[in-house]
Amino acid sequence: MSTTSSLFKQPTSDILAQMQAYEHEQILYFNDKETGLKGIIAVHDTTLGPALGGCRIWNYANETEALWDVLRLSRGMTYKSSINGINLGGGKSIIINSDKNLRTEKFWTRFGEFVESLNGKYITAEDVGTSTKEIAYIMQKTKHVSGKPIEMGGAGDPSPFTAFGVYLGMKAATKFATGSDSLNGKKILIQGVGHVGQYLIDHLVKENAIITIADINATNIEAITQKHNVTVVDPQSIFDVDTDIYAPCALGATVNSDSIPKLKCEIIAGAANNQLADELIHGQMLKDRGIHYAPDFLINGGGVINCYKEVKGLTDNETNALVEKIYEKTYQVLERARNENSTPQETAIIIAKERIEQAKNKG
Numbered sequence: 001m002s003t004t005s006s007l008f009k010q011p012t013s014d015i016l017a018q019m020q021a022y023e024h025e026q027i028l029y030f031n032d033k034e035t036g037l038k039g040i041i042a043v044h045d046t047t048l049g050p051a052l053g054g055c056r057i058w059n060y061a062n063e064t065e066a067l068w069d070v071l072r073l074s075r076g077m078t079y080k081s082s083i084n085g086i087n088l089g090g091g092k093s094i095i096i097n098s099d100k101n102l103r104t105e106k107f108w109t110r111f112g113e114f115v116e117s118l119n120g121k122y123i124t125a126e127d128v129g130t131s132t133k134e135i136a137y138i139m140q141k142t143k144h145v146s147g148k149p150i151e152m153g154g155a156g157d158p159s160p161f162t163a164f165g166v167y168l169g170m171k172a173a174t175k176f177a178t179g180s181d182s183l184n185g186k187k188i189l190i191q192g193v194g195h196v197g198q199y200l201i202d203h204l205v206k207e208n209a210i211i212t213i214a215d216i217n218a219t220n221i222e223a224i225t226q227k228h229n230v231t232v233v234d235p236q237s238i239f240d241v242d243t244d245i246y247a248p249c250a251l252g253a254t255v256n257s258d259s260i261p262k263l264k265c266e267i268i269a270g271a272a273n274n275q276l277a278d279e280l281i282h283g284q285m286l287k288d289r290g291i292h293y294a295p296d297f298l299i300n301g302g303g304v305i306n307c308y309k310e311v312k313g314l315t316d317n318e319t320n321a322l323v324e325k326i327y328e329k330t331y332q333v334l335e336r337a338r339n340e341n342s343t344p345q346e347t348a349i350i351i352a353k354e355r356i357e358q359a360k361n362k363g
């Protein structure tokens, strides 16, 4: 397998070269004249199992940007499942769409047919822009769907599991940094108090953490301030906040060349995918600044573990046991990164790849 240093630094239309660099198995481009549906399904690696990952519908500026997104997201899913010890591969789908009027039942059932055409190699789920409503339409044409609501026979909202894993990863990073995993009195800044952020705060208040939040959605802020004693800051000034822990729970790429010099935290541990704008450059910049980074795809794996529960029919106990392992794994990644003079992100990718290589060697 290639190292992360061979990755492309920016979007390009060179499809096969990118597939080689990111190590993708297959890409399906789809187009439906009748409904206006168009997009891409990326199957990154199916060594450990079928490629699972959500369907994102977004107003991409162009196809190159859409391809870049689906390649990076599907690769992240492979590593997320592998490092979390579950037998799923990594995949993702994107739909390029700016006109919400096109998003009819027929539009989604056609998408279900394209998922079905891969015969179970790809399992879709919810992501940005897709909800239980769209999942119900997709399910009319394919059974290769996960993250379904409980009333449809699924495992329900993954967010509480994701939040619990992030909480455990945060505690493990705190133990690594300070010698104790107590969050009592720790200052924690949470960017984004949506599904995951809200559940995360429920865990943190039980430990008497001092919580600061920022969100662009006033309703979500109100839901938190009515329930808990937190400080609210302007989303534009989060990097002015003096904090022990920064928890990105909104968007990717908030840890970048602009933000890293301003960061006033000792630890980064949050739910967002692809928090490092560039995993090599910004992983190293954090290391140089002495900031401990809990790799996102490890600690936000509770959601995919919940999907795995649905796919494999695991019990609640089996599912919780998998999520609880995030604590130990996070500590091990930070320790190994220090011992090998590497960054936690690179170390976590190496560990994820090692498991895939072992599975390949075993045939």
Ligand code: NAD
Pocket (backbone or CB within 6 Å): 158, 159, 160, 162, 191, 192, 193, 194, 195, 196, 197, 214, 215, 216, 217, 220, 235, 249, 250, 251, 252, 271, 272, 273, 300, 301, 303, 304
């Ligand atoms: P969500 O959409 O429910 O919540 C995101 C919150 O971030 C919203 O309240 C939104 O208003 C806020 N936000 C958006 N832009 C912002 C900005 N610039 N500044 C501050 N706040 C901003 O999403 P979620 O399900 O809570 O997921 C949060 C993150 O975790 C996402 O990046 C998601 O991809 C990732 N994630 C979620 C899960 C899960 O189980 N839901 C699993 C793995 C990863």
